[in-house]
Amino acid sequence: MGEQHYKHGKGKNKKQQQQHNKGHEHTHHSMKDTKTFNRHSSSAPQPSRIRKQVDPEISKYLLEIANLFDSNGVELEERTLICGNALEETRGFEFEVATDYILSHTLETIIQGSDVEHLCAFLQSCAETFPDIAMDRSGSHVAEAILKSLSTRVEDHDARPQLEETLTTVCKVMASSSVEVMRNCHGSHVFRTLLCLCKGVPLDKSEYYFSKSATVLAGRLNLSVSKKHEATNFQSGFPNLLKLLVSEMLKNAGKSIKTLQVDPFSSLVFQTTLRVLAGNDEELLHVIPILLGCKDKRNSEGSFLEDKVVAELIKLSKEAEFSHLMEVVLEVSPEALFNELFTKVFRNSLFDLSSHQHGNFVVQALISHTKNQDLIRLIWDELGSNLEDLFKMGRPGVVAALIAASERLHFNEQKCCQFLAKTVCSADESPKCIVPRLLFLDSYFSCEDKSDWSWQSGGKMNVMGSLILQAIFRFKSEYIQPYINSLTSMETPHALEAVRDAKGSHVIEAFLSSSASGKDKCKLVKNISLIGCFRD
Incomplete structure (x- = not known):
């Protein structure tokens, strides 16, 4: 097959293609279809997506392109043209190609070599199936590849209008399937990537937003301050899209919030959501109460937290996935909400929570993000006399956080050092x-x-x-x-x-x-x- 073939597409007769498809179309279901809807009793049953048989001619065409690229005999300008044409040839079969174990690898390579126009056209064409692609083992890598390719064009002012239009479509379809996507291990990762892209986080530096890392621990103990999440490192982003994505996500996930709070994959999406909203107090005061199970408005007394939710939060903080979420809640909460969480939820429960294998990390976060001496005094009153017990129970992180907070806030410094010495050395x-x-x-x-x-x-x-x-x-x-x-x-x-x-x-x-x-x-x-x- 000659070079011209790649530049101008296969030129396959449409009638032949329709006849070919008619004879070979099958109804395969992706693995996620059965699992996803069986796991979500709160979700209305939906029809499984029909997986059409990929036209063998398309498969052959894409694999020949892969072989051509492997030979390294294609110039950059020519490569872009070939990749653009290849994306056009997948029209109508995007889901099938993206979720094919072998073809998906080729598609990733093609995506990396395509221009903005063809990438946006590809996304617009497969928008309806994008959530299904994101939840597929192979397809998720394709989804990640296209979002990362788009993220490198965010600073291109000429491309931004087209990018924003395309991402608006993607955000809407992802948010409309938020419960299914967030609870899927592959979909969760793609959703977090989309959040970072909308925020303007460079996707090669998104580790902080994806999970708790060593830099978070170092920051808590005043050993170093991570700069990865500071706004100065952000690209332009799409603030209106971020707001749209989060708002629609919460609207569609509202009835399933109790399930999502303790789900390992949706918890990660919520954590990323909070981190990309850090510093935007208005949005956080709207989002955090919803994630904690409250309504999205203050009650008549001006409180953020409902009494019925407060009673559940200590119990939830002992759940593995929710404890991670609560750590980030405490990390980003505006001061008024943070103080209410301390007063209504955690006060007088600190030692009990510190004793728990998951809850102790919540206490560490609470201590580390306390910003005034009045609160750290109350924390010391509950925990100061229990340092030895905390060590014996294997909870040294709570002690470390308490010591670091005393040094940071210049409170009880001498007493802190004396208490610690007494726990390991008798008089x-x-x-x-x-x-x-x-x-x-x-x-x-x-x-x-x-x-x-x-x-x-x-x-x-x-x-x-x-x-x-x-x-x-x-x-x-x-x-x-x-x-x-x-x-x-x-x-x-x-x-x-x-x-x-x-x-x-x-x-x-x-x-x-x-x-x-x-x-x-x-x-x-x-x-x-x-x-x-x-x-x-």
Whole structure:
């Protein structure tokens, strides 16, 4: 087949094609059809999508294009022309091609080489089936590819009107099927990508919006501030489309909200929704109450939360998927709503929630996003005397968040450091043991006879213990002298082992950057013999 064939399409006789299709059309159902509607009792039954047999001539044509591209013998300008024509040839068969395991890979390649005009035409043509494509294992990759290709054209002012028109269509069809799409593992990811695209988040930097990452934890503990989600890094985006997508999504999902709150995939969509709305208090005050199960308007008393919902939120915060959602709610909530959540929902339940395997992460988020001393004082009243119990239950993250918040808000700093020291070192023991026991937090608190605990050479140092010590060394030196003495008096082999361990070395680095005296720092450096360490 010659080059001209690709440039101008197959030129297949339409009558022949219709006859061919008539003889070979079959009614296959995609896997999601049966599963999706059986799982959603709140959704009205809908007819399964009929999967037509892909015309063998189209299949052959697309595979020949794939072979041509593999040969690397096509110039860029010519490649764009070929890709545009190829997309045109899929007209009417977009769903079938996109969900075909083999052809979908070729279609992704074609999409990456197509111009805006052909991409938008393709999307407009398959808009009705786009949710089905998004929920298919192979089709979801095609959907992602086309959204990512469009995201690279957002700053092209000439292309924006056509882009916005096309994305408006896509947003409407995705929102109309929001319950099915959000609860599907593949559809959920595509929906989140669409949210980021509408916001203007560069899709190659969308990790923060998709899931809780290490940068979130670091931010909570004041170790670093992630810049990935700051508005300065956004592209232009489509704010009106974002508002439309979220509004229509919630309208269609309203009756299923209780199911969606605890569904693993829809919870991720809700989390992304909140993150792309961060800073837009007006929208958040509308969206968050709905996601928590309330109506979308304040009651007569001016409250955001309904009493019947408040009673359920502590219970829900112990559910795995909802706890992740509540973490993000607390992260982005405007101050008035945050304060109401604390007062009505979490106050007097903090220790109970901290004891729970999922709920403790909600408490960490609550502490980390508390912005004033009055609230942190109330939190300390509930948790301050329970630090040892939290360690014993394996909830060091709550302690770490509490310490970081005290340092950040300059509240109870000296008392905070004293409380922590007492949890790992009794009054009749030498403070020398403080740092080693925090470095090996799990080992120490799982030891039946703690007085008999000793440094286990080659043992695994604890991540959260390391983070707690890093937070401690940000306090003023007069508050942390026992920790300084413990570190500087560490036995040389132990100090050397700490330096060579990733978690231990961060603690050493935090100490060397602290307000400790130069004399103390020199003492540690001398003890671990840095030059000899590096030579090893």
